[in-house]
Amino acid sequence: MSAGEDESLSPETQQAKINEVRKSLWPLSGKLAIYCSDGCIARYLRARNWNTKKATKMLKASLKWRSEYMPEEIRWDDVAAEAETGKIYRSAYKDKHGRPVLVMRPRCQNTKSIKGQIKYLVYCMENAILNLGEEQEQMVWLIDFHGFSLSNVSLKVTKETAHVLQNHYPERLGVAILYDAPKIFEPFWKMAKPFLEPKTANKVKFVYSDDPNTNKIMDELFDMGMVESAFSGKDGEDFDINKYATRMRKDDEKLPFVWRTHHSLISPPPVSTAANPTSSDSDPEALDMIEEKAVISSDEDKDTRYY
Incomplete structure (x- = not known):
């Protein structure tokens, strides 16, 4: 964690803020659920000085971007032409x-x-x-x-x-x-x-x-x-493009296995903090968009990884 605002918040307060952001996002599944680890949510909170509303808005925009851009699906052969000069x-x-x-x-x-x-x-x-x-x-x-x-x-x-x-x-x-x-x-x-x-x-x-x-x-x-x-x-x-390509292809092969290793980390927020769809802290339209895009079948999950 960075100095300053992080040090002014107790671990309990930080976790409470992480839970609050997660509450506003739930339910998520598949890749988006994996992406929203506690560490990930904390980074968005730090980027917005631990303001939960601003961090939630920022994270929802990222979830939309990731569901459309699918950065975790890019492989070396997709970008090799850009990489050849190092x-x-x-x-x-x-x-x-x-x-x-x-x-x-x-x-x-x-x-x-x-x-x-x-x-x-x-x-x-x-x-x-x-x-x-x-x-x-x-x-x-x-x-x-x-x-x-x-x-x-x-x-x-x-x-x-x-x-x-x-x-x-x-x-x-x-x-x-x-x-x-x-x-x-x-x-x-x-x-x-x-x-x-x-x-x-x-x-x-x-x-x-x-x-x-x-x-x-x-x-x-x-x-x-x-x-x-x-x-x-x-x-x-x-720089040797051939040696580098070999390294990157080996890394590409790790992605599904890394995801499976961390699949057990997906968990819902505590029942006592279940999201209230009528809460003023939620953005129903944005949340509906995320929920729709977050429904990913188990077959598609095979190519995902923990972020």
Whole structure:
């Protein structure tokens, strides 16, 4: 949990708020029920400063998005064309806190399809979540700006990226390190920053290879012997799409098994807190929409996983 508002709430109060949000969502089944674990609901609550009404509204929007976009169904072969230059990839190492690391290399952008780029980003997010360390909920982004030009980025893609990450993957980013960002990036950053919530923007750290002070951030977070040379680490191996594809396909094979392992975690809210459909805290229209989309047969459940 993050410092500040979490520390001001007792564990009992936090659990009560989680139960209140769950009460407003029930009944759910299949993938959506699995998604709404206590940890998931807590992340939405933290993203909305533990305001249950705001967190519920945010989570309902995510459930609608997940039921339509089906991010857990994306597989490597669906996004391989976007991935072939290594513009985003999950490193084989984790940081010192056990968080998976997504490396991003803007200079390696290889398509102009906003839809395709977002789909690959979502796949990478889902894969990083699959590979979270024990007791970890967040990941690290390492952004390599070597060879960067403004033609490598799009404000539209950046806006859509911010929307998806902040609204559907709240509290998943631990820190984003922008490494050796050039002066020409500053105007773009000024335009892009307003798309970010202050809490997210505060997680962005600028690190420069010629600045010992900022490099301390890297030393504190990583075993530099495992980090790519682009970030002043000692790993000089180039990205190999064939090796990476093999890794991702192996991860894809884990998804059904991971879901089955955690299937027993699905449980209804306590009977004493059963949802009241006439409650002013509920949004009947939105809840009806979620219930309709949440009815998933046991045959479809075979391909789901715990989130």
